[in-house]
Amino acid sequence: MKIMSLNAWGGVLHDKFVAFLGEADPDVLCLQEVIRTPGAERDWLVYRDGDHVLDQRANFFDEVCRALPRHAAYFCPAARGALWDDAREVASFWGLATFVRTSFTVIGQAQGFVHGDFSPHGYGDHPRPRNAHAVRLYDAALDRTVSIAHMHGLRDLRGKMDTPERLAQAQRFLALSDQVSDADDIRVLCGDFNVEPDSETLALMREQGFTELVTRHASQGTRTSLYQKPGRFADYLLVDQPEKVLDFDVVRHPEVSDHCPLIVKI
Template sequence: MRIMCLNGWGGKLHESLIAYVSDASPDVLCLQEVVHTPSTTEAWLEYRDGDHVLPQRANFFRDVAKALPNHAATFCPAAQGVLWDGAEAVPSQWGLATFVRGSFPVIGQIQAFVHKDFSPDGYGDHPRSRNAHAVRIHDYEKGRTVAIVHTHGLRDVAAGKADTPARIEQARRLADIATRIAEDGDRLVVCGDLNVEPESETFRILGDIGLTDLVTTRGFAGTRTAQYPKPGRFADYMLVDQMAEPVSFEVVRNPVVSDHCPLLLEI
């Protein structure tokens, strides 16, 4: 089973991302920073937050679902805010998406929040709402069940990626979701753009439920691409329990499909 985790950056590098995802065709794709605007026919909209302006693929979720036609697609909104089509404000949802190949039946799910709750009337002040999605899937070929959880950790403008009480609580909620979705004998994988440094208390909390991070323990120098100009090269992590038995794990440097590198695990 091949599991990919990727912060898609709202589809900014749309053509290269869609081509890569289609070609790689992982059995499970855990995608963060997903835009879903079914009310518009525009291909692109614009995100505006003060000086931070970013083109967004208006129906990024739909685009990736089309690139993976044999996968069951689930969108998990964290908030509904406004993107812009010139001077026109367009309501748009933002969150996570999970894509599971149809030959792996989904036999359990949890959709929950690790920070705040669903924000229906705007993205809100930073640090904004953050959710997680967990799936429990059956692998017929191997005769086993795998639980996979992913999230997009909160962004804190003032604290950067340093630990805060909110981030500690976020880690505890994530650990709780993981322990609730995984049953005895399951392989467990937890991944996402956690928005923390490698020395974060997050990893102790997740370690307490038997998880080990593959990015930092296998010597990778970071998970950000050249599209990210700021210091701090770590954001994305992939953790597994002892049952998961990785066959291979890669922080994918090429092609560049986002300001984050895809993480690709085979178990």
């Protein structure tokens, strides 16, 4: 089973991303920063947050669905806020998405908020709501169950330091994974956690029996050349049975986001 986790950056590099998706061919794809805009008249809209202005692919979720026709798709919105078509405001959903190849059977799932709650009338002030999604899969070929959970950790404008909110977020994320998982499952935690390698978040996950793979394999971090700020770590992938890992990679080329895809084979 090949599992990929990536902050998709709202589909900014849409064409490169779709091409890479065909090459990578993951069995399970965990995406953060996914846009869905029902009824959008244009392929591209604009996100504005003060001085931060970014093109966004209006129906990125639906386009990934078309690129993965043999996957079941799940969209988990965290907020409904404004994107812009020139001067016209367009209501758009923003959140997570999970794609599971249909040769694997989804036998359990849960989604919930690890920080805040769903915001239906705007993205709100930072730190904004953050959610998570967990799925439990039956792998008939190997007669085993695998549980995978991913989240997009809250952004704090002060930086990626430990905060009580981030610790509470990690506790809620683990509880969501526990809700779906069984004792015999191979368990995977992944996503853009928005924390440093020495964070309380990762320490808590290690205490719960998970092995973190990124810092063991990627001293350069998980950000691409498109990310110009300091702090190169944001994305992580952890497993509770490291002996089941066949391969792990932080993909640096091609660049399909300002984050690197994380790919694990179990």
